[in-house]
Amino acid sequence: MSDALFQNSYYIGNNFNCILYGVELVLYTMTMQKLLSHKTRRTRPDRFFIFFSTANLILITIYVAVQSVFGEEMWIVNADFPGGQGAYLEEFAAVWYQTMGTTASVALNLLSDGLLIYRCFIVWSDVRVVIVPGLLYLATLALGIVELWASGAPHDDFFAGLAANLGLSYYATSIGLNVLVTCLITGRIMTIARTSNKYLGAEISQTYVGVAAIIIESALPYTLSGIAFLVSYGMDSGISILFLSIYVMFTCVSPQMLVLRVVEGRAWRRNQLTDASTTLNFSSNGLPGASDYTNSTATRSAVVGDGGIHVHLQTTRKGDRSLEDVGKFAVSSDGSI
Structure with missing residues (x-):
């Protein structure tokens, strides 16, 4: 895919990458300040969130850097490439650092989905609820590995051929997992909200069952951006690269918002409103x-x-x-x- 719509979408997507990367840096800094300011000995959850947040930041940094470097190579360094930018894209779509960027996005996806499934278990306090999401998670892992192999093959293209077909299966499974877990979390919070508002009042329940809780706990922006990307990707539209950029960025930003909410003590805790x-x-x-x-x-x-x-x-x-x-x-x- 190398038409004008794709090229413009790629450029706009890189700009969105920079904006949302700035948001991620702010969220990461706030999270680490909260975690590292604890005077007492850090607990196991604290250490986990430090690792998770840092891993998220490293992976999204790799992705943003790769997209920016490839855009520079395609539009500036090799502006006079025979056949133009489209020919350059087709020739170097599987360059090693693009494969590294795709690997970073898949790893980021697995980290984020894992956290989302865990939060679903926390909200429901029932392991049976996460059985199906857990199976979808394993399928996502397997398809992600196959997708990396296909898209990283010499002269292969993430947006065409076998890699595109495998990519559609991978993202359909992953985003289907997002939709399922988001619906489970949102449904649980809204059910509790009806009861808690009636008997405890809005002051107590708003922190845990309000609009912000639903959006952040369920990683709603992550899921919605994934749906937008999946539809455009399945239609083989040039704008899919823009939605992919937004989706990958929210793969990092939404979990980081949730982690910050947890360390601030405003997130849903197991068995306690x-x-x-x-x-x-x-x-x-x-x-x-x-x-x-x-x-x-x-x-x-x-x-x-x-x-x-x-x-x-x-x-x-x-x-x-x-x-x-x-x-x-x-x-x-x-x-x-």
Whole structure:
């Protein structure tokens, strides 16, 4: 593929690469500042997120650099190549550093999909939910290896021939996995949101089941950009290279947004929606003994389990540090108490 639409899309895609790479650098810096600022000994999750974030940054740097260098070689260094830019692309599409860039994008995809499947397990707290995504993940791994072999063969082209057919299978499987996991996470969060908003109020539930939670936890931009690329790639459209650039960049940016949300303590935790404390002012209203609770402090905790949301309320009397239970109740997944 070497028409004018493809060349223009390649150029615009490189510009989007630079913009989103800047976003990734900001997210990475914020994440590392949060992780490295811990005064206590770093936990295993901290070490994992340091490794994951750094690996993501290295892989996306390779991809962005490769795309920029190839564009420079095609449009500037070899501007007078016999046959023009299209002929240069067909001749050097499988150059070694392009294969390295494709390998980086496949590895990045595997890292991101793995994190997304893990977050799906965290949100559902049920291993059965991730069985099908896990099988699709293994299929993605196998197809990714075959795709790298096909696209890296001498004089082969990622956008034509056998490599294109294998690439379509690979991306269809990978993006199908994204869509499935995104739907599972979004559905779970929206189900909990209906119950938590009703019984806990928007203040507590918004952090964990709001719009931002749905977009970030489900890696929605990653999935939507993947669908756009898959459709254009399947249609053999020249604009597919633009959507590929955006898709690969969100393969890095969306997981990094999720990691930052986790290290800041705002992401969904396993079996727990939130623990929050609020100050409530109770008026006596002439009720016997009610004055004992005027300006008291109420602690409200909510835990998400398999049966629904379990709520525990406690108060502290004015001038007294002891806690008294106000009540406990459970909200089932169907909304009953």
